[in-house]
Amino acid sequence: MNEDHYSLAVPFYDLWHEDGHVPLVRELLPPLLKGVARSVIEIGAGTGLITRLIARETPAEIYAVEPSLGMRSVLVNRLAEDPELLSRVTVLPCGALDVEVDEPVEAIVMVSVLQSFSSPEREELWRVLARQLEPGGLLVFNWRERSARVPGELEVMGSYQVGRHTYEIAGQVLEVAGESVTSRFVYRIRQHGVAISEDEVLSTNHWPTGERLVAELEAAGFARQDAPESMETWRLTD
Ligand SMILES: C[S@@+](CC[C@H](N)C(=O)[O-])C[C@H]1O[C@@H](n2cnc3c(N)ncnc32)[C@H](O)[C@@H]1O
Incomplete structure (x- = not known):
């Protein structure tokens, strides 16, 4: 992503997504993060709606990756309202393909971001994420098979x-x-x-098909785990 498509959407973001994917993720993500205690990378943290959830559900240090200045500004302002969050969340002002943390992390969370990556970018994404995860580390993201879209009216x-x-x-x-x-x-x-x-x-x-995603992730060294519908959990094989 080179252009900041999100900057114009920022004032609308929380209004719309509190009404969209966020309530379901709030329900489905916490059990998937059970046992995560040390470190999490969140890819595409946006305005911090999910960052706050990860921080509430785990005691882990969080690296929140967010390339959009507009989205990141809301995220940092959200952290600034809570000293505990401020001390535990490091905000990385870069895209996922440029992520580099000091030590491999226990888990990576990516909510409603996968669609930003084209198919060649996704292959690179899985390679980068595998490098940032410790052996056996957890990758969690939301995804569902979509019906074919057709051009339409506004x-x-x-x-x-x-x-x-x-x-x-x-x-x-x-x-x-x-x-x-x-x-x-x-x-x-x-x-x-x-x-x-x-x-x-x-x-x-x-919007890759399920079959395509499975092939890409297995090729990158991940093994699929059980997850509720609309969530995906994968572990990096040792
Ligand atoms: C739909 S928002 C989701 C934000 C947040 N995860 C949530 O669920 O509220 C997608 C976010 O992904 C970010 N994004 C887009 N391309 C990205 C990339 N290459 N690496 C990391 N984040 C990216 C956007 O800037 C945006 O904040």
Whole structure:
């Protein structure tokens, strides 16, 4: 990821995702982290919604990797409100492919980030993560098989009241090419129904099939573990 697609989305992020994947991850992630006590890398920590959960569920030191300045700013401000979090979370201002920590970690968590990597980038990602994990280390991420997407019209996906204003997110699939889906997102703020701010973001995400993921991870030296639907847990083989 070279462009900061997320910067325009930042004011909308927590509103939308508290309504999206975050509540389910809050329910499913804690049992998967049972026993993790020393160190965790979180890839794509965003505004810190999941960082805070990892910190609550484990006593581990956390390396929160976040390349977007906008998202990272919210993350650091969230840490600044809690001295305990501030002492335990190191924020790495880089992308996952450039991660390098001092010692291999016990676990890596990656929530709603996998789609940012194209297929060649994913192969590199698994290699980098395997290098950062100790033998037998745990890799946890969310993933589900998706039905084929087709280009469509712009539709409102979420609408939230913030004081007297309405924050609205609309999206549309523009193009589908194999596992890659290019979408347009419009972030709008309305006052009395009239748009007073509007930003548009085009982004391409990548949605590999389950079969493809399994092949990639096994080739990179990971073995699949039991996990509830929509979560994946893998261990680095010794
Ligand atoms: C949908 S958000 C998820 C944020 C957080 N994990 C959550 O669930 O709330 C995706 C995040 O991945 C980050 N990201 C995108 N490309 C990345 C990369 N190459 N390495 C690490 N993080 C990346 C984005 O900046 C963004 O903060």
